[in-house]
Amino acid sequence: MHRHYLHILIITVLTLSGLTAIAEEPTTFTLKGVRSQRDYGPFAFRHGAMLKLESGLFKINMMQDNKAFTLVDTLGDVSYGVYELVLGRMIDIGDVLFTINRIMVPPPPNAGTQGTPSMFDDxxxxxxxxxxxxxxxxxxxxxxxxxxxxxxxxxxxxxxxxxxxxxxxxxxxxxxxxxxxxxxxxxxxxxxxxxxxxxxxxxxxxxxxxxxxxxxxxxxxxxxxxxxxxxxxxxxxxxxxxxxxxxxxxxxxxxxxxxxxxxxxxxxxxxxxxxxxxxxxxxxxxxxxxxxxxxxxxxxxxxxxxxxxxxxxxxxxxxxxxxxxxxxxxxxxxxxxxxxxxxxxxxxxxxxxxxxxxxxxx
CATH class of the missing domain: 2.40.128 (Lipocalin)
Known part of the structure; x- marks a missing residue:
């Protein structure tokens, strides 16, 4: 019986670890580390998108206006920001400075609207x-x-x-x-x-x-x-x-x-x-x-x-x-x-x- 429980736990760990959310969004952007000069991205500019940076793994939390956003450390649940997606803007993420060095917006026919964040998303x-x-x-x-x-x-x-x-x-x-x-x-x-x-x-x-x-x-x-x-x-x-x-x-x-x-x-x-x-x-x-x-x-x-x-x-x-x-x-x-x-x-x-x-x- 206990061996059966162990099998359930192992299968669940593998299943949960393998689940990812993949979605294409109309607006993407890239970041550059101020000190390291490394480029990161492109990242989707949407609620729930993940950013893997030298300072950690962060999740975008869109504000109600769909323009401003915060970043949440996925390991510690610590929030950074509020930021705006402005070209050349310098932002501090996890005590590391980055600049927004590129913003890509597709043509209007393919453009979509950002999803409205909700307390029921997570x-x-x-x-x-x-x-x-x-x-x-x-x-x-x-x-x-x-x-x-x-x-x-x-x-x-x-x-x-x-x-x-x-x-x-x-x-x-x-x-x-x-x-x-x-x-x-x-x-x-x-x-x-x-x-x-x-x-x-x-x-x-x-x-x-x-x-x-x-x-x-x-x-x-x-x-x-x-x-x-x-x-x-x-x-x-x-x-x-x-x-x-x-x-x-x-x-x-x-x-x-x-x-x-x-x-x-x-x-x-x-x-x-x-x-x-x-x-x-x-x-x-x-x-x-x-x-x-x-x-x-x-x-x-x-x-x-x-x-x-x-x-x-x-x-x-x-x-x-x-x-x-x-x-x-x-x-x-x-x-x-x-x-x-x-x-x-x-x-x-x-x-x-x-x-x-x-x-x-x-």
Whole structure:
């Protein structure tokens, strides 16, 4: 199983690294290093175009007027400018001076208009593997509690971001429960949920509230849904038949009712569903070759349900579930190598997790 995950990670790295955006734009330009006297370009003058210079790899960020622009360091997310595309203009990019020494504009029939920049232009994809995922639940049957039980899950997810919008979808490959409620013997005994698997999905927003140099702060919210198929095992008494015996004498009639009961073992397939609303805040720092971040996440609303009941002596007992702690804190650190990020994240609180993943921004 772990070898399969490793293959997925390797394939994803190669796929993400090989993706490039190639587009022809009507206006191009070249740069010359002031000190090195080296020529660079031609480069397309459009939003998102890449400039490979002696000072690094930069991305053009067009302003609203489609004339002025800034340059963003792809390794450190540091912005330079505002600049204008003017022949002979000297600009400082990554602490290195360049001059715009050539601008090529095609004839009007072939000329196009520059795309209007938008906050929804940028996209990021990631694949994430949960090395550890533990959630504390309290579950009860007819007033009998299973206690503060921890569920251990193994899962893998694909995550994405398009501008402000975020999404994730993944598989729970194994859920280790090992929880038992002893029961009272008169109704049921040894109720136990055994291992299962399932899927989950989420969608939300991630809104920047501070973007200063290498520091960035965001507020985020997400709606999350999980479904897991489990096995419920328990033992219970069942009435097989009822026999009435009448004893008649000279004075009275005595009627005796005899219940014929049998103890049976049951195993039912059940589905556990969980719906969450999460709100949080995150602070991150992005350097050219590394980054780190930390944040808080809370669950103002959650609902956990199990579509199962325990039957005993023609009575039915519902199972109830509840998350124990709705607040989590997390932090992560990673490397940025040629635009591909690899990271490790640790989370504690109501959900304990250790996640590792790779991502690529476009």
């Amino acid at each position: 996209t990021e994809l990631a694949i994430e593997l949960a090395l550890v995922n533990q959630v504390s639940y309290n579950w009860e049957i007819n007033g009998a509690s299973g206690g503060d039980d921890v569920v251990n899950r193994r899962q893998v997810a694909i995550k994405g971001r398009k501008g402000l919008f975020t999404m994730q979808i993944g598989l729970v490959t194994a859920a280790e429960w090992d929880h038992t409620i002893a029961g009272d013997g008169a109704t049921f005994e040894q109720a136990e949920l055994s291992n299962g698997s399932g899927w989950f999905a989420g969608a939300g927003l991630k809104v920047p509230v501070l973007d200063k140099g290498r520091w960035r702060a965001t507020l985020q919210g997400e709606a999350f849904y999980r479904s897991e198929e489990l096995s419920l095992e328990y033992g219970a008494w069942e009435i097989q038949s009822i026999t009435s015996v009448t004893d008649t004498n000279a004075i009275t009639n005595v009627v005796t009712v005899i219940e014929n009961r049998r103890f049976n073992d049951h195993e039912d397939d059940v589905t556990l569903t969980e719906t969450l609303i999460a709100l949080g805040a995150e602070l991150s720092y992005n350097a050219p070759y590394y980054f780190f971040y930390a944040g808080l996440r809370a669950l103002p609303w959650s609902e956990t349900a199990l579509d199962a009941v325990i039957s005993s002596d023609d009575k039915r007992y519902e199972l109830t579930f509840e998350r124990k702690d709705p607040v989590m804190a997390y932090g992560g650190i990673g490397l940025n190598i040629r635009g591909v990020k690899a990271y490790v994240e640790v989370q504690g609180g109501g959900e304990t997790a250790v996640n590792t993943g790779i991502s690529r921004a476009f």
